[in-house]
Amino acid sequence: MITRQRAATADVAGDTRDAAPLERQADSLHRERGTRVRRRRVRAAWLFLAPMLVVLAAVAGWPLVRTFWFSMTDASLASLEGAQFIGFENYLVFDNGWYGIMADPLWWQSVWNTLYFTVVSVALEAMLGVIVALVLNARFRGRTLVRAAVLIPWAIPTVVSAKIWAWMLNDQFGIINHVLLGLGLIDAPLSWTADASLSMWAVIIVDVWKATPFVALLVLAALQMLPSDCYEAAKVDGIHPVRVFFRVTLPLIMPALLVAIIFRALDALRVFDVIYVLTSNASSTMTMSIYARQQLVEFQDVGYGSAASTLLFLIIALITVVYLYLGRRQLGGGS
Amino acid sequence: MTLRTLKALMLRLGFWLLVAVLMVYAIFPFYYAVVTSLKPSSELFEVSYWVDSLDLANYATVLSQPTFLAAIRNSVIVAVSVVIIALLLGLTAAWALGRVRFRGRTTVMMTVLGVSMFPQVAVLSGLFEVIRTLDLYNSPGGLILSYTIFTLPFTVWILTTFMRQLPDELEEAAIVDGASPWVTLTKVFMPLLWPAMATTGLLAFIAAWNEFLFALTFTLTDSQRTVPVAIALISGGSQYELPWGPIMAASVIVTVPLVVLVVIFQRRIVSGLTAGAVKG
Incomplete structure (x- = not known):
């Protein structure tokens, strides 16, 4: 907008090259007015940004700094003010044996659980999401209806979907066990949420159900922007549709899919609600968020819990940076 | 054949x-x-x-509980306030980020994006302290404040994306007429941005309505709970005797408005989600 305005003033200058000095003076006045308008706009821009920046600083920046600080103190929920600095003792300390979060097997299990949950659920969501998007991209009667239906799982509050699935996965009265027993796939009812070997899968089932629509929508948006000419060419050449998908479609929708994957992965790494509702604080599904909140709120150990929060923050930041770096390099090399 | x-x-x-x-x-x-x-x-x-x-006995049971009705009231208050605040702050920020070129614009955009990637747990203890200092613990105000951490970033991103798509000529005319930025924003852009504002408002509403971790942590008494927390905490005589009928009735009550909104505004929601993500 600014550049365009400058171009306009330049035009005026070009037209008035042979004009009288008075008009030349008017022209320079005009230009001066342009920079004044511009300066005023920049000032207004910062003024308009200020409320948002202040709020974000109050709810994100400052609390993050305080959480770092608490992680190096012995603060408890009852006495936040009386917190004493203790260095890295919450993280790791040697006192006739190793203590601290990094010496806690439960924390390591929560890290492993979080990574396992993230990789499996996001991989399933990406695959299913692409399939759903391909279906929705086809032309058929009732497509709008199907598209609206697919959005429903995304709209349902996580807590509600966790409750609905907890009921469907109920060991005695659940419909899933009923169906599986009826089909003869299992001999006895499975206790999905209580059995340590199954509960992670129960959580993954719910998350995949809820999040696949999001991936599907982003991929669908990319599919709708694909040029149709290369498909016609492929059709004329008689290339098999599966081959066309892997050679043409998939590479073209890859950027959108990668964006969807990072959004989903960031969500999965901080997963809390589904697990809290389905399996509470059980160790077999404990994730880093569940672990940190349990320390903070239930055990009232703000120092230790803040250290767990800080580690979660650092791990997510690290994964994001690595992913962005690898993604950019791969995309750069591919094109 | x-x-x-x-x-x-x-x-x-x-x-x-x-x-x-x-x-x-x-x-x-x-x-x-x-x-x-x-x-x-x-x-x-x-x-x-x-x-x-x-x-309809299950619905009668749920709707006769004062705590559930209070939860619905709290959720409506919180979600509506969050939408208004996010749109107001988001719109002014989007004008600055979308229409003005200035030093530090990219930094601001990246900061906002970074905040949207925050795990909520990472700020839990610090935010708890802020809320308690402001005397907002166990009240809708605390939730309204804390929810801006996840609604504001995507509101700013989506509105900025839409703001950039509007033609320059609109604003030039306003500038020639000597209109201030505030007048330009409210008189020129806002009427054109209604669809985008409806989209982001809807997304913010859904996000606030569904939020669980902050609502669970920053409220203490049943009268201050929001709907997701109320449903999660419905319990029976023991862990094995959950009242599934009323739980499902409550779930349906709080979900039907969302499902209706999503089915009606399907297209808008999709455009909002993709606008936010493609730029991200």
């Missing part, structure tokens, strides 16, 4: 089968919640796929 038409027929059949599976997968869980909520408690433990008898 030739082999070719048979193959085409099979493909068509397979496709429709896939569509059917997709529909059942997407809809069945919610449908089953509705079916369960309409059952009398005596039939609750027999699996059935249809609504045999229309029994």
Whole structure:
């Protein structure tokens, strides 16, 4: 907008090259007015940004700094003010044996659980999401209806979907066990949420159900922007549709899919609600968020819990940076 | 029938089968919640796929509980306030980020994006302290404030994206007329941005309505709970005697408005989600 305005003033200058000095003076006045308008706009821009920046600083920046600080103190929920600095003792300390979060097997299990949950659920969501998007991209009667239906799982509050699935996965009265027993796939009812070997899968089932629509929508948006000419060419050449998908479609929708994957992965790494509702604080599904909140709120150990929060923050930041770096390099090399 | 038409027929059949599976997968869980909520408690433990008898006892149970009604009231207050605040702050920020070139613009954009990637737990103890200092603990105000951490970033991103798509000529005319930035924003851009504001407002509403971790941590008494927390904390005599009928009824009550909104505003929501993500 600014550049365009400058171009306009330049035009005026070009037209008035042979004009009288008075008009030349008017022209320079005009230009001066342009920079004044511009300066005023920049000032207004910062003024308009200020409320948002202040709020974000109050709810994100400052609390993050305080959480770092608490992680190096012995603060408890009852006495936040009386917190004493203790260095890295919450993280790791040697006192006739190793203590601290990094010496806690439960924390390591929560890290492993979080990574396992993230990789499996996001991989399933990406695959299913692409399939759903391909279906929705086809032309058929009732497509709008199907598209609206697919959005429903995304709209349902996580807590509600966790409750609905907890009921469907109920060991005695659940419909899933009923169906599986009826089909003869299992001999006895499975206790999905209580059995340590199954509960992670129960959580993954719910998350995949809820999040696949999001991936599907982003991929669908990319599919709708694909040029149709290369498909016609492929059709004329008689290339098999599966081959066309892997050679043409998939590479073209890859950027959108990668964006969807990072959004989903960031969500999965901080997963809390589904697990809290389905399996509470059980160790077999404990994730880093569940672990940190349990320390903070239930055990009232703000120092230790803040250290767990800080580690979660650092791990997510690290994964994001690595992913962005690898993604950019791969995309750069591919094109 | 030739082999070719048979193959085409099979493909068509397979496709429709896939569509059917997709529909059942997407809809069945919610449908089953509705079916369960309409059952009398005596039939609750027999699996059935249809609504045999229309029994509204579960709804009566839930709606006669003052805590559940309070939760709905709190959720509405919180979600509506969050939408208004996010739109107001988001719109002014989007004008600055979308229409003005200035040093530090990219930094601001990246900061906002970074905040949207925050794990909520990472700020839990610090935010708890802020909320307690402001005397907002166990009140809707605390939730309204804390929810801006996840609604504001995407509101700013989506509105900025839409703001950039508007033609320059609009604003030039306003500048020539000597209109201030505030007048330009409210008189020129806001009328044009209504669709985008509806989209982001809807997304912010859904996000605030569904939030659980902050609501669980920053409220203490039943009268201050929001809907997700109230539903999560419904309990029976013991861990193994959850009142599934009322839980499903409550779930249906809080979900139906969202499902209706999503089905009506399907297109807007999709455009908002993709606008936010493609730029991200």
